[in-house]
Amino acid sequence: MSDQQVQSGKSTEGMVDYNENSSAQLQLVRLLSPLVRDLVSSMDEPETEFKIVDYGCGPGVNSIEVVKPAIEACLEKFSNSPIVVCHSDQVGNDWNTLFELVEGPTGYTHISKNIRTTAAIGSFYNPVTSAASVSIGTCIFASHWLSQGIQLNSPGTIWFADLQGDARQIVDGIAQNDWTLFLLQRAQELRSGGYLVVGTLGSVPDPSEKNGIAASGRGIYRAIQAVAKAMIDDGLISHESLGSFLFSLWFMTEAEAKYALEQNDDLRDAFEICQINVKPAPIKADDIFKEHIDDPDTYAEKYVGYTQAFADSTLRTQLFSPNCDSAEMLDQLMAEFYSRLARFYEAETSKYACEVWHLVVVLRRK
Numbered sequence: 588m589s590d591q592q593v594q595s596g597k598s599t600e601g602m603v604d605y606n607e608n609s610s611a612q613l614q615l616v617r618l619l620s621p622l623v624r625d626l627v628s629s630m631d632e633p634e635t636e637f638k639i640v641d642y643g644c645g646p647g648v649n650s651i652e653v654v655k656p657a658i659e660a661c662l663e664k665f666s667n668s669p670i671v672v673c674h675s676d677q678v679g680n681d682w683n684t685l686f687e688l689v690e691g692p693t694g695y696t697h698i699s700k701n702i703r704t705t706a707a708i709g710s711f712y713n714p715v716t717s718a719a720s721v722s723i724g725t726c727i728f729a730s731h732w733l734s735q736g737i738q739l740n741s742p743g744t745i746w747f748a749d750l751q752g753d754a755r756q757i758v759d760g761i762a763q764n765d766w767t768l769f770l771l772q773r774a775q776e777l778r779s780g781g782y783l784v785v786g787t788l789g790s791v792p793d794p795s796e797k798n799g800i801a802a803s804g805r806g807i808y809r810a811i812q813a814v815a816k817a818m819i820d821d822g823l824i825s826h827e828s829l830g831s832f833l834f835s836l837w838f839m840t841e842a843e844a845k846y847a848l849e850q851n852d853d854l855r856d857a858f859e860i861c862q863i864n865v866k867p868a869p870i871k872a873d874d875i876f877k878e879h880i881d882d883p884d885t886y887a888e889k890y891v892g893y894t895q896a897f898a899d900s901t902l903r904t905q906l907f908s909p910n911c912d913s914a915e916m917l918d919q920l921m922a923e924f925y926s927r928l929a930r931f932y933e934a935e936t937s938k939y940a941c942e943v944w945h946l947v948v949v950l951r952r953k
């Protein structure tokens with residue numbers, strides 16, 4: 588790996604104001620709700636309880652919305668079956684907010700006395716729950732996070748889609764291994780006849796791009812890159828810290844998502860592929876905040892909020908922290924970055940819009 592290193596660490600701990608800034612995720616959850624309902628309605632009754640697991644659940648709203656249709660369909664079809672809902676995420680997730688919402692008026696515990704809620708804390712690249720116990724597993728906007736924080740020599744870009752040469756090959760290898768591992772774990776956990784529904788950000792072929800793919804969110808990552816680069820020019824962060832920083836993400840194409848399922852013998856034996864596709868989001872595919880385009884202040888505020896929600900902890904720990912001697916200095920540097928990002932979006936607006944292609948994978952455990 589010569590001068591390139593891969594560094595361990597978590598990439599998404601402590602998301603900021605997530606429930607306020609996750610409308611793009613909610614859109615996908617709503618899109619998948621009828622499918623989740625139909626899959627549950629088509630299943631046989633489990634021998635014991637009906638277990639729903641939401642992998643990478645996050646702090647609340649969307650995890651509740653994705654499990655509700657499964658709960659409702661289960662109650663309609665198997666009125667006496669006990670239901671277990673398991674929310675799975677890493678230790679740094681905002682579990683208090685999640686459980687307040689689960690119990691609250693928009694939650695689901697009031698729907699039936701037969702529902703038990705649990706949490707599984709740890710990485711979904713490890714076992715999350717007992718073998719052959721899950722009737723339906725969902726994973727929304729989460730499986731694109733790789734199993735480790737990545738630090739490697741990648742001057743000129745902070746994200747996978749613009750990587751070149753060896754750096755791209757290394758991260759491609761990690762992404763394929765992670766996807767295979769994620770699916771092998773779920774193959775252990777799903778019961779026969781159970782379903783896995785993965786909805787996340789995807790990429791589509793685009794010959795005009797460096798690597799022949801257009802990846803969701805390319806505008807945002809290029810905006811972050813440009814703002815961080817200007818902070819080097821102004822002496823606020825070091826060249827090295829940006830040159831070795833990379834978001835540990837990979838947004839798969841349809842072909843990449845299929846590859847492991849077709850090539851790995853254990854996965855081929857375990858799963859029937861019901862659906863794998865990448866499509867533009869049904870609304871606002873070309874700009875998630877396009878309704879604010881005529882008001883640059885609000886447009887910029889929305890993009891900064893969205894960036895903070897998914898990227899704050901990654902930027903803080905992996906990009907800016909190496910440039911700071913104290914927590915106070917780090918807070919100041921983060922504030923400076925967000926203020927610059929806001930000015931950048933006010934000036935550039937839709938040139939750096941966030942486009943969205945949804946990757947949807949639906950698998951049935953044989």
Ligand SMILES: C[S@@+](CC[C@H](N)C(=O)[O-])C[C@H]1O[C@@H](n2cnc3c(N)ncnc32)[C@H](O)[C@@H]1O
Binds near residue numbers: 616677
């Ligand atoms: C963008 S949020 C999505 C949350 C929720 N599913 C939604 O749709 O709003 C991504 C979530 O994935 C979780 N995540 C990332 N990597 C993970 C891993 N290896 N194991 C478990 N959860 C993970 C993060 O902690 C975060 O809560």
